[in-house]
Amino acid sequence: MVNLVSGGLDSTLVGVLAHEEGLHTHPLFIDYGQHSAEMEWETCQQVHAHLELSTPVKMDLSGFGRVIHSGLTSDELNVKEDAFTPGRNLLFLLVGSTYAYQVGASNISIGLLAERFSLFPDQRNEFIEKAESAIEVA
Template sequence: MSVVTLVSGGLDSTLVAYLAIEEGLKVHPLFVNYGQRAIDRELAACKNSMMKLGILDELEIADLSGYGRLIRSGLTDPNKHIVEDAFTPGRNMLFLLTAAAHAHQVNADAVSIGLLHEETSLFPDQTSGFLQDAEALITRIMGRSIKVLAPLAAFHKDEVIQLAKAKGVGGTYSCHLGLEEPCGECIACNEFKVGEA
């Protein structure tokens, strides 16, 4: 089985790629530049993580940066608030659609995304219902079955942190502001505070 794995340089998606390799799957890592503020640090961390996993040569980068210029949110526009304006409409569907189109091209069986337990979801595109609907839509528009996987959907952040440590996954970057030192205020940074509680 082969899978297009969405990788952002963050802990969750890096762990998803690690687990897929551990299961013996053929992994096609895909990084999406959607015009995010943290693009430079995310991409650097992603490349570093993929190198450690031995799949850097397989990494593809989708340049969809115009999305962030059109769909302005705290994640794409420095004039927006990083937390209050964090919802980026359609972002996860954009990710899955791009991954599925790539999966169609490389004849992969599935796409995977690093979403956590539904109890932790803040936005409508982080739910199990969204994943089911996305898979049905992808199957319809691609003309064949492409599974949508969320291997961490049963996990909370503290469990992801523990599992990543146990697997030796490190060197990731998860701050939406893209600062050298994580801001400690954005949603991604606050997830780690919850994980430490």
């Protein structure tokens, strides 16, 4: 399983639960040009080492954030009011699935808010279902 990781609680918990179930994980950290990329990456590495989880791999897609502006990628926008980053979760799923193909994994995990708490259209079930269909074809 490819686990899309950020160093945060959700993706770490998925890694711990998978480890406890005896599943082999391939943690993948994606630097998409977010402000906190270095801090997230350092935290991710430390947490995985401390918990004796598989070592995460970092994929540098920081050019995405230089072109696609949001509060998470641009100093000119407000992180709270402008947090939606168009295409980010689709990018994560596409990259995660292509990495899964390369390492022979059949599943990927991504941490999204429950639909009733979702703030953005790419956190909803309809998005996930359509993304899965597109990835299957690709």
